[in-house]
Amino acid sequence: MRSGLIRGGEAQRGHEAGGGEGLWRRAGKRHGDLTRRPAPPAQRISASPPRTQRTADRPPRQRTWVSSRIKRRSRALFETVVLDPGAGGPITRRALLGGGAAWTLAAALEGAPAALARAAGGHFTVALDGVRFARDARGRLVSEPVRAPHAFSVVGLRWRVAPPGHAELHVRRRGGAWSEWAAAGGAHAPDGAAAPAGGEPVWVGRADELQVRVSDRAEGLVAACVTAAADGPVGAAAAALAFLPAFYAGQPAIVGREVWALGRCLPSVAPALGTVEFACVHHTETPNGYGAAQVPAALRAIFRYHRFFNGWHDIGYNFVVDRFGRIFEARAGGIDEPIVGAHAGGFNAASTGVALLGSYGPRGPSAAAQRALTRLLAWKLPLHGAPVTGRVQTVSDGGPYTRYGRGRRVMVHRVAGHRDVDSTSCPGAAAYRGLPRLRAAAAARAPAALSLALDGPPERVVFAAPQTVAGRLLDAAGAGVAAAEIAVEARIGLRTERLATATTGADGSWSAFIALKASALVRARFAGAGRRTGALSAYHAVSVLPAVTVSADRTIVPAGEAVVLSATTQPPARRMTIVVERVELDGTVTVVARVHLRARAGRASQAVTLAEPGSYVAVAEVPGSVSPGVTIQVPAAAVPA
Incomplete structure (x- = not known):
């Protein structure tokens, strides 16, 4: 069905690309000029998370923290990278005008990340209750075009009661071409949270008009918008400084959180620690035509949506991989830590969440993104003693976003897709089909996981009193690993201190003396050597008495x-x-x-x-x-x- 909307000699498909404006032009003949109606007023929302969500995502009895490390603003941004075809083949003018993403239009047609929003980061909502909807040929409800009061870079749908069934949206700059339709449902959430009252955020670069397509009307439907400031390009040498130091053998290059957070995206509470039994692969369900210099701004905008619209304490994912093959530290707390995210409701405490930045339904991730994801999983899972192949039995924490009730034991792949544990289509059909190849590639790269045990110290010790700790480092066959250097570390708040070092004997055993001066989480760490991967013990909580x-x-x-x-x-x-x-x-x-x-x-x-x-x-x-x-x-x- 053609919309009749022509841009530069190229016709857009009304409901698959240009989406619905032709429908509303025809409807306007019956109902008046609906496309010229002013947009509903914007509504500011509080920066404070809702109380129910705040309780769900907050570790018990944790204090709000502001890390001085995170406060230091990194000035290392990213170089401008010319838009490349990625996994989708050559980018042509026809592809751009025939439904390319809004950020593709901003970066490719107008030529620079400078075309992105420059306003200070903020957020607002646009009420859609008063907007007219008309049914298209497939019976879907398509809204009239809605003009936002401010330019936005991220948009998502929120609702008051029931979700609007299958929901999509697309955007444009005023008078420009529409982007492709992007899914706007399928939210994830912290363990124990109430049913999510909104869908996933969609990064659009810069836009000021949107249109919504839903299968059912939803009461209190609003468009939640985030405006993010743009980053300017810098040289490749400066960008290289953004990678975190490699503290482990086999650790891939990971861009530190400070690079994209810039000291402004601060979590509301200290991170919670869980375990890493498996990895959960996601996609962010955002268009794929972004430029390299836009990624930090995209992550800040997703953080702001998760933090202030969803009411979470931080961005939901532990890591994000972009189409250029760069790995970003996402949720705060440490790349080697078992940080509990908000990415797979019911299973957050037992997993690490890795999101592919983009939408991977019909087409899979780029080769660069696949390689980066392989490197990350081949390092992260063995570091926590988990293989990258096979399955593991885990226990669901339940919730409205998963089909597994609380306490149910579930067998999942060590490298699983989001849809394996929650009711969602994430990480997209193409990315999900590629998971067997991903597991095989990660297994070929990953060293055998080691097991590092820590015995003691007692749960309560006296200030500065010497304590003996001991343990063993074993390989996958249960044999001791000799001559390995073990570090005993204490995590005190957000700071990690080395307390002692020891060297394993022929049977892999080791012991050391430590003295604690503050309550801490104590662990043993092996950084790896040669082809041996690193290994971490479980944490032991120790209270220090005066x-x-x-x-x-x-x-x-x-x-x-x-x-x-x-x-x-x-x-x-x-x-x-x-x-x-x-x-x-x-x-x-x-x-x-x-x-x-x-x-x-x-x-x-x-x-x-x-x-x-x-x-x-x-x-x-x-x-x-x-x-x-x-x-x-x-x-x-x-x-x-």
Whole structure:
């Protein structure tokens, strides 16, 4: 069905490319000039996530954090890369005008990333309740073109009650050609979250008009829009500085989060740690014609959509791979950590999420993206002791986005598609068909996974008290790996400190002494060597109790005289309590003095008068810890002869 819309001598297909404007021009003859109606007013939304989502994605009892490392703005951006064909063949003017992505039009026809939005990052909504819809030849509801009050770079659909069935949208610059239709449903979410009230964000480069196509009307339908600032091009040498240092053997080149976040995309809470039993492959369901210099802005816009529209604490994915074969660190917390994402509802705590930036339904990812994804999975899964082939049994946390109820045991591939665990078509038909080849390629590249065990320390230790930790490093056959250097590390907030190093013996065993001065998560790490991959142990949560001491200036005191009691604490406490108890011959204990003191540099003292003869014990207390006691004797007065 032709729309009759002509651009530069090229006709667009009304409902598959140019999409629906011809339908509304014809409908306008019956209902008036609907295409000229002003757009509904924009509605600002709060930057605070909804309470229900905030609870779902937040690790329990975590404080909001702002990393000084993330605050430092990276000035290393990306060089301008000429638009290449990628997996879709040569890009022609016909392909661009016949339904190419809006960002393709911006970058290729107008020639520069400078054509992208320059406004400061922001977000707004456009209500679609008052917009007219008409049915096309297939019975789908197609909206009239809607003009947004501001230019936007990301758009997604939100609804109040039920989703609008199958939903799509496309965009254009005012008076320009329409982009291809992009799917706008199938949201993922944090484990335990309520049903998502919106679809996935669609990156469009820059646009100010949109059109929606749905199978059913939805109450409270709105277009959620994000405006992102553009990055300027820089030289290739500067871009090379953006990659993170390689701390592990076989680690692929990964662009650090700071490069795209620029200190502005801060998570709302500290990241939660889970496990990595399998990898979940996604696509972002965004058009594929983007330029290399646009990717950082695209990630910032997706972050903003996830953070402020979905109410999550950070971008949902752990990694993003673009069509140029670059791997980006996405969710904050560390590329080698088992960070819990918000990408596969019900299975986030047991997986790592990797998103291909683009839409891969009819056509698969570019060869460069496939190679990068292969390198990433061949490193990430073995690092956590997981092979890249075969299946693993995992347990669903349930939720409205997965067909597996809470507590159900599910067998999934070690490299799975999003549709394997949730109710979605992600990562697209073509990308999903390519997963067997991806698994085989990753298996050919990946070294055999190692197993690194850590025994101890205890769950509670005293400040700076030496503790022994030990473990073993084993290969896939269960044999010990000898002469391997093991680092024992403590994760304190967002900071990781090395506590000790050890070398494995012939049987793979090792031991070391550590001393903790703050509560931490303790793990062992093998960085890999030669063809051996790195390995990480599970974390052990260790609480550090203050080290408290008490002393007396004398231990034998005449009745009625005072004894000076001195207390210390490490780390220094502002307040402490000295308690003096009298111990009777039958074992009865009576508190005779309780003195609350203000400490200076972790030290305090107090004179206590002991009036009655007997045996006394003095202790010092701070919250969570009590010192060993000091015994004081008050002898009875001698009876005159």
